[in-house]
């Protein structure tokens with residue numbers, strides 16, 4: 001990545017290239033009526049957009065050219081994001097692949113791993129998922145029981161993951177697994193790259209309340225992967241998982257928008273005007289609350305983006321962005337029920353049911369990527385410097401802990 005300042009003329013040229021591309025290719029994630037698997041259809045839209053972006057030499061702006069990126073500056077990236085935010089999001093299904101897996105591969109991958117995986121990931125020829133959560137290890141991921149054991153030139157993985165977003169549409173996954181049960185729980189974890197079609201992997205989609213199957217259970221039975229698929233250092237998986245979770249919180253909390261945006265409030269004001277509710281003083285007060293939260297969130301988001309563009313790895317502040325985004329989502333959902341009325345819960349045509357989907361799935365954001373309670377704990381401990389929770393399992397070897405199936 002070059003960081004030479006762009007001249008105003010070069011910046012204008014680059015901006016014009018971005019808008020020309022977006023004018024031609026930006027479609028949004030709309031899926032036509034009658035489409036069976038909406039997730040697969042939305043993924044196809046994201047892949048098509050990203051392939052065109054790669055073709056136009058605009059994909060992976062700050063990533064090195066030798067790994068399929070453009071080797072351009074953070075200033076270029078900022079311009080692209082500003083322009084992208086003016087158009088409907090066309091890459092929503094790549095949030096995990098690009099927002100979390102790509103930066104991890106770039107930061108911790110060896111030259112060989114980057115050469116093998118980065119270009120395909122950037123152009124979305126391959127899609128990646130994140131495999132952290134297990135039935136007994138969600139908020140406390142360090143209690144995970146999926147294990148990876150060394151066998152000659154391979155690692156053999158056994159266990160189960162759950163809530164794996166888009167595993168059924170992914171080519172690779174980044175997994176955390178236990179590599180040493182003899183040491184404390186945070187110390188014996190490692191991170192690996194797993195091809196999702198490896199023998200012994202079974203992916204079972206979970207059926208959701210809105211009719212979708214966005215996430216999955218993933219079972220591993222004697223799954224053998226090459227020793228070279230270890231990502232980062234052996235037994236340093238916890239630090240890497242923390243870094244990846246921070247990328248996740250920034251990806252979820254920062255989204256694709258830039259500048260001060262009050263989209264959600266504006267959308268509800270339009271509906272309230274149409275159905276005659278806009279004069280209600282209590283409702284107006286609630287709408288102003290939403291607008292105020294969106295404005296504050298925009299400012300926090302801009303600061304987080306500026307920090308990332310200055311080369312900082314996302315820190316615990318990512319929890320703040322994510323928590324604010326969740327609170328906005330929750331208030332927007334509650335207000336939409338009030339303003340849209342019966343229509344927001346009456347499920348008619350499933351191909352055209354954005355209010356209903358929002359009512360059913362809007363609350364999931366307060367769980368994905370770490371619950372609100374966990375974000376508040378992180379902000380308390382690591383941003384505000386409050387005393388940490390007592391850790392009763394500190395220093396206890398993982399094999400002696402009463403967690404998951406080790407309770408009996």
Ligand SMILES: Cc1cc2nc3c(=O)[nH]c(=O)nc-3n(C[C@H](O)[C@H](O)[C@H](O)COP(=O)(O)OP(=O)(O)OC[C@H]3O[C@@H](n4cnc5c(N)ncnc54)[C@H](O)[C@@H]3O)c2cc1C
Nearest residue numbers: 130131132133138139163164165364367368369370371373
């Ligand atoms: C839409 C969605 C997508 C997801 N995608 C993925 C994915 O792609 N990959 C992946 O690995 N996981 C994914 N997850 C899983 C997600 O990370 C976990 O659900 C989340 O971390 C919570 O874990 P849990 O469900 O086991 O709840 P638990 O950890 O069992 O928590 C239950 C309740 O206890 C509270 N709690 C737990 N510990 C504390 C504490 N120390 N202090 C205060 N309160 C506490 C929690 O806040 C929660 O209310 C996804 C989840 C959702 C909803």
